[in-house]
Amino acid sequence: MKLVEWLAKSVTDDPRALRWFSEEGSDERIARAFKELLAGYEIEPGTLLKTTRMLEPGERPGRVEVREIAFHSICAHHFLPFFGEVDLCYEPGDRILGLGKLPRLVDAYARRFQIQEDLVRDVASEMMDSGHARGVRVRSRARHLCMCSRGPANTSAVTDTEFALGTLAED
Amino acid sequence: MKLVEWLAKSVTDDPRALRWFSEEGSDERIARAFKELLAGYEIEPGTLLKTTRMLEPGERPGRVEVREIAFHSICAHHFLPFFGEVDLCYEPGDRILGLGKLPRLVDAYARRFQIQEDLVRDVASEMMDSGHARGVRVRSRARHLCMCSRGPANTSAVTDTEFALGTLAED
Amino acid sequence: MKLVEWLAKSVTDDPRALRWFSEEGSDERIARAFKELLAGYEIEPGTLLKTTRMLEPGERPGRVEVREIAFHSICAHHFLPFFGEVDLCYEPGDRILGLGKLPRLVDAYARRFQIQEDLVRDVASEMMDSGHARGVRVRSRARHLCMCSRGPANTSAVTDTEFALGTLAED
């Protein structure tokens, strides 16, 4: 079964559309692209975070934020991408986490079918659970192709979601 | 009865103005443009919003904002457009709403004769009523052609209106 | 005869739309607004330009540009405004023109039913004719409400027109 069959049956049977899919290897190439966009299911987020160092007893840590982490995700309702940036701020609990793993955590939850409201909640929860944070605040901003390509009110719209837990939920 | 008759009688009888309207189909084309600008009356806003998913018992939702939603409306006092952008922020009550419907809600209230003060109130109320939000804050900024095309003090002026209900009215 | 009659017959008979026009003086107020937007027909552009001083024999003049002249006009095809800015550059012929009259010249041609392509041509021609310029270049950029309020491809579109005569047509 190939994507072009669905396309022809459910979307359009215009031959100018369908001829693109007659090329050898076309269906496989599309599948590879979507496998990359959905690669987050292969990752176990709970094992991603690494410890840079444990805090010493009584050590008061400062605040850490990794900003402007690019992400790409797919909206399952329309099978179309949404994409944008996440800002991830946390207050360490008993350890300082490896900075380079924070974008990977975002990536692991973004490369799935998602809704933007759950993306920030999933990342925040993981930071508390396997990251042992005292507090976390995750903000995202994104454009949704299912929204932008439609009526004129939607073209320019940007969506923000935010989720905070622990000490950073009290700000 | 045609628009040119009103124009000739009430505004100007300069033949250079009136000759534009002698073309076949001119009145119909103008009517079509205004029908589009007033299409909001055809929409029942209370049926627009869709539920993406219900919250689970005890689930604490984050905050969601769709920003920079373009709108075009008509000021009935001068029969001239005003247009700009709406930022719509809400805290979910018992459900997360479909993002793509929020610009449509704005559009449904904007494509009417409106005043900018009521536009933000109408959208905010609908979010509480049929959207079951815990709180909502709607901000708009717009330029009014009835204002901009007149005296020099007005040319650059931008108008902001804001309306908040529920938890977001307490900020 | 009143505008609301045309509106009710040709555009919408929704009572929420029509009630705005039941107020005393409503039709007159709208007519006044459109009289202002069409006031250019009252002005004879050929008499607007004033001479600051004549050039002396053999004097080589420099180049003069008045930029970012705001204008508001009406597209007769849809009875909706378009508006933006004009940049008007000229090389004096036998005289230097009063700077303050150049925006008025633009205004005189803009406050009519216009198409943006003719606006720049009309202003440029007048600068050559009654302004005795050696060369002139008129550029405009504008947004058209008949365009912006429709499909998503149009919302962001900006239109530029340009017309040059004399020495400045050779650049």
Add this chain to the structure above:
Amino acid sequence: MKLVEWLAKSVTDDPRALRWFSEEGSDERIARAFKELLAGYEIEPGTLLKTTRMLEPGERPGRVEVREIAFHSICAHHFLPFFGEVDLCYEPGDRILGLGKLPRLVDAYARRFQIQEDLVRDVASEMMDSGHARGVRVRSRARHLCMCSRGPANTSAVTDTEFALGTLAED
């Protein structure tokens, strides 16, 4: 046959991915979104352009540009959107074209499976053929989701294409 069958067979069988598609009406909703993105096949571009007015004999027209026309298209190689803006500049041949139709022409060619190199060529050719232009230059800039969501070198990349015909090809 449904999209989820292709997804399960060719991309991922993770139940967290597939459960999104078990909802009633899911496949139809996705098909509707793609029908909109591919609606250009329903339009005959050669009939879109309208004449605002014919030039008078010997009339020298200026240059006209509609800039920042938003478009959304689909790359057939990866079944993923690309989107951006088109700038369309032309020199009238024997007529001035209706401005509002130029974004629709772009839309008609963009809402298909396209490659960005052909989009500018198709629009330019149509301007010469049914628009009777003396010259035309079409520029586009876009981001491709098939490119941006992959390796780090690609995330920020923007693609420009340009095509010119007639007098504007000689610049």
Add this chain to the structure above:
Amino acid sequence: MKLVEWLAKSVTDDPRALRWFSEEGSDERIARAFKELLAGYEIEPGTLLKTTRMLEPGERPGRVEVREIAFHSICAHHFLPFFGEVDLCYEPGDRILGLGKLPRLVDAYARRFQIQEDLVRDVASEMMDSGHARGVRVRSRARHLCMCSRGPANTSAVTDTEFALGTLAED
């Protein structure tokens, strides 16, 4: 008595300065310019504001701001202009005011000999008195030619004044 007499006696008797005033109609033209800049004395601000609609009993109104209202005024100490922008924010009391009248209110107080500290107070008081507002906040920013044209410390300086009354004085 003419302005040039004062100029010659009190400022400079350089013939290169005085010859500008020998032209017929020079004094009248200057007087007309100053009449426009001082036209605010002809206006009764208490009659300017119009009611768009009365609030319904128990109706909670939102906040309204007209921003970036351009103004030009004259500093009486040096007979030189100052100019800039006013932002006017109010909370309606028992009525929503016509937006287009707010810039006219600013204009009525600016086109007088003023000091920038009193301009914001005058506008704010009028909004409470004849506008029946619950609260008002008026901010201005301006450049003063009497200041900018002097020592180097002053050239770049911008002056802000602010005045608030009622509920908006409590922020």
Add this chain to the structure above:
Amino acid sequence: MKLVEWLAKSVTDDPRALRWFSEEGSDERIARAFKELLAGYEIEPGTLLKTTRMLEPGERPGRVEVREIAFHSICAHHFLPFFGEVDLCYEPGDRILGLGKLPRLVDAYARRFQIQEDLVRDVASEMMDSGHARGVRVRSRARHLCMCSRGPANTSAVTDTEFALGTLAED
């Protein structure tokens, strides 16, 4: 004879306007401000420029530009200021000129009754004459209060003038 006499007779006899001038020393303070704005008549521009060093025989000099030189001037037609910036570029003839004198040269010609077209010509000519330049190009951009404080088309307008001589007139 005092300025207030002219004001009362020719502009306005509103007592709220005139009372500002009853203060002791008011006329003198205004005269001092205008003396400063007209101080250029006291300066002999031909003596301002200084030589940093003479070029050596056969030395090829580069290009020098002092940009963004602020100036304030008075338009004699309306007795109102205009102000902005000058960019002064020159190619040395037989000498390199002291940089600090170039803004003073602009100042000497600006602090007079001027028209913006002559300001750039006067500065350019002086650079050729007493500065022995091989070429010079002077550009100015300014806002005119006599223009900005009037109809809406004028508020935003900026005026540019340019004058070039010698090798820089050939660019």
Add this chain to the structure above:
Amino acid sequence: MKLVEWLAKSVTDDPRALRWFSEEGSDERIARAFKELLAGYEIEPGTLLKTTRMLEPGERPGRVEVREIAFHSICAHHFLPFFGEVDLCYEPGDRILGLGKLPRLVDAYARRFQIQEDLVRDVASEMMDSGHARGVRVRSRARHLCMCSRGPANTSAVTDTEFALGTLAED
């Protein structure tokens, strides 16, 4: 005794450096430049501020700020300039102060050997003392040449200082 003697003895005896000072009048020209930079010692700041008008009994004044006042000062530790901008905000006590005098007050304290921490304190104290303010807040931002011309960490550094008294110290 001349500056070049100190230079030769304490800094460098490179003849390429010293030859610049052999020119007639060199030492006097440098002394004049430094006299201007240190001219603040000639001014008695306590006499600078002027009263525009006294407040009426019970009159509640608004807030006034003169922003972006340019200043140049000298750091005595390295005999090198520092320069930047001051923002001066005050709440009137019993009088409104002449706006034009506020930049002069900054200038009087800046044109001395200063440290940036004391500059804001000196200006703030004077506003309370001879300006009879209820509150004052002075902010400065500057670049120090003694800092910028050294190691790479310093090149980009900007220094801010702030000092508040009275009601504005409580914010």
Add this chain to the structure above:
Amino acid sequence: MKLVEWLAKSVTDDPRALRWFSEEGSDERIARAFKELLAGYEIEPGTLLKTTRMLEPGERPGRVEVREIAFHSICAHHFLPFFGEVDLCYEPGDRILGLGKLPRLVDAYARRFQIQEDLVRDVASEMMDSGHARGVRVRSRARHLCMCSRGPANTSAVTDTEFALGTLAED
């Protein structure tokens, strides 16, 4: 032992890579570059800060901030640089510190193997200890090459860290 030996054994034995290191003096040049990047170990931070002047008894000092101090550091985990800017704000305790020493303090801690979380803590502690501050807040923002050169989520990411002590920890 030379760096190229480690490179060949542990990273790549591609001759196109290794040939760069065959040049005479190559290893020494690399060592010199790293010595500079690690020069902070040679500095005793506790001796860096200098006193500009002691506060007088009862003197209330304002707030001082040196912003945008550039730094370069090395992440020991990947032997790759990270770099960015530090903003260092303090409230003097009993003395005002020499401004020029604050960037040097940052430099002394940055030119080591560091983690960005400790850099702000180290600088803040030193300001309290040897700088006798009442309060200090240190913010940094940086890009990490170990992060940016990897997966697409990381390319654009910026990391912020913040640490505050004393009175500024209470904000």
Add this chain to the structure above:
Amino acid sequence: MKLVEWLAKSVTDDPRALRWFSEEGSDERIARAFKELLAGYEIEPGTLLKTTRMLEPGERPGRVEVREIAFHSICAHHFLPFFGEVDLCYEPGDRILGLGKLPRLVDAYARRFQIQEDLVRDVASEMMDSGHARGVRVRSRARHLCMCSRGPANTSAVTDTEFALGTLAED
């Protein structure tokens, strides 16, 4: 043999520096990071480019540019990264190339020891050879850590290189 041995012998033996490398797996982690940065040696650039479609006989292609392609490379002289962006513009010869492969081509040449002058030449040559382009122009801009972390003149410096071949070398 481990990197820490070289470090201790050639750069610094400060125990605070060396202790970072005592952790298990430290040397392997650094090697992995450098393997990624040098992964370009594993790629055969001549096989990367793909054909989207062949041009038809006589077909005139437009111009294509992929801009702002991020790259990271290593300067072999100092074993330190340089990084920035490449703009790659080409005119097709007999085929249109797959857009997504152009960033990969840049990546293949950047992830090596490189000098920025050769990077643009290598990419341009490959576009002519295996891409069969009629012309190509490659521009890069980058920051070099070996340069930025040293004396103050270097901190802000940005390096541009450019290389053009075929029809685009004639511009």
Add this chain to the structure above:
Amino acid sequence: MKLVEWLAKSVTDDPRALRWFSEEGSDERIARAFKELLAGYEIEPGTLLKTTRMLEPGERPGRVEVREIAFHSICAHHFLPFFGEVDLCYEPGDRILGLGKLPRLVDAYARRFQIQEDLVRDVASEMMDSGHARGVRVRSRARHLCMCSRGPANTSAVTDTEFALGTLAED
């Protein structure tokens, strides 16, 4: 002999100015700062440039530019700093030069008493002589404290100089 003696005799004998210099080591600290600013005399520019690699016979090199090189210099006429940025562009002759040496070359000529016109000429000539370039273009932009701290026309002024040789002089 000390700097304070010159200051007291030639500039000001105000004790508030002179007391700064009574501190032990004050004269030495100032001398050290000026030694750094004049350190260019210690450097032989002809030995600075290094060869990255020789071009191969027939190799066509591209164009190389190092932009935004910060510099600080002293104007000998007023003993006051001027500072800004240099852009240095060259076309290689027989060799590619080490990028890191180009900012050092600028530094070597800037850290002297200079005039900005000669700075660009000196750097350009050295690039041709010891750098064996085919062409070079050097541009600088700077602010002069001797200019900025004086009359209002000068405060904002920026000075550009440019010098080109060889193939880049022909552009």
